[in-house]
Amino acid sequence: MNSFNNYVTEYKKQLEKGDIKKAYKGLIEYMMSLKTYFKNKYPDYFVSGNIHHGYMDITYFSFTPERLKKEKLKIAMIFNHEKIRFEIWLAGYNKKIQTKYWTLFKNSDWDKYHIPTTTEKEVSIVEHIVVENPNFDDLDTLTKQIEKGTSKFIQDIIKHLKL
Structure with a gap:
């Protein structure tokens, strides 16, 4: 197992090559343009002001119609860095709301999209892969x-x- 210092040394080497830096910058710029696109095209939806950059695992913003917002639910537009794909998640504003709606979906016969097995470590209620291999x-x-x-x-x- 490598030490933290060894990981940081490798991180520095990869950043010096420049490809990771350019790819990450491009991905963040695309997510910002996607957020702007949704905000302009769907002015009645609530679009979060910021993009959450994550820990190089996911980057996301929320995009929520009023009907879901009234229920304290939100839609998260996700870029999954590890799997290089776009996902969409239904999430709650807090753990109580998340658990309430997760239980509702889990106890139904609904199987259209993936429902996580637990809410313990997950923030999603329902998940869907929107684009598996983005071009x-x-x-x-x-x-x-x-x-x-x-x-x-x-x-x-x-x-x-x-x-």
């Missing part, structure tokens, strides 16, 4: 794929919750 050479098409998957996910959640 970053065609960002317009990627944005449309994400939008289509996001819209379907939100519609399915609202329909299931009868909101």
Whole structure:
């Protein structure tokens, strides 16, 4: 097992190469443009002011229609760095709300999307992979794929919750 110092030395080497720095910057810029796209196209939805950068595991912002927001639920648009894919999650504003709705989904026969096995270490209630293998050479098409998957996910959640 490597020491923390060895990990930092390797981190420095990788950053000096420049590829990781350029890729990370591009991913964050794309997430910011995606957030702006959703905010402009869906002005009635609540879009978080900031993008959460995570620990190089996920980067996300929230994008929530009023019907879900009233229930203290939110939609998180996720870029999963480890799996290089876009996901969408239904989450609660706090652990109590998360557990309430997770239990509702878990105890139903609904199997349209992935429901985590527990809420102990998870922040999601329901998860869905929106784009498995994103093509970053065609960002317009990627944005449309994400939008289509996001819209379907939100519609399915609202329909299931009868909101």
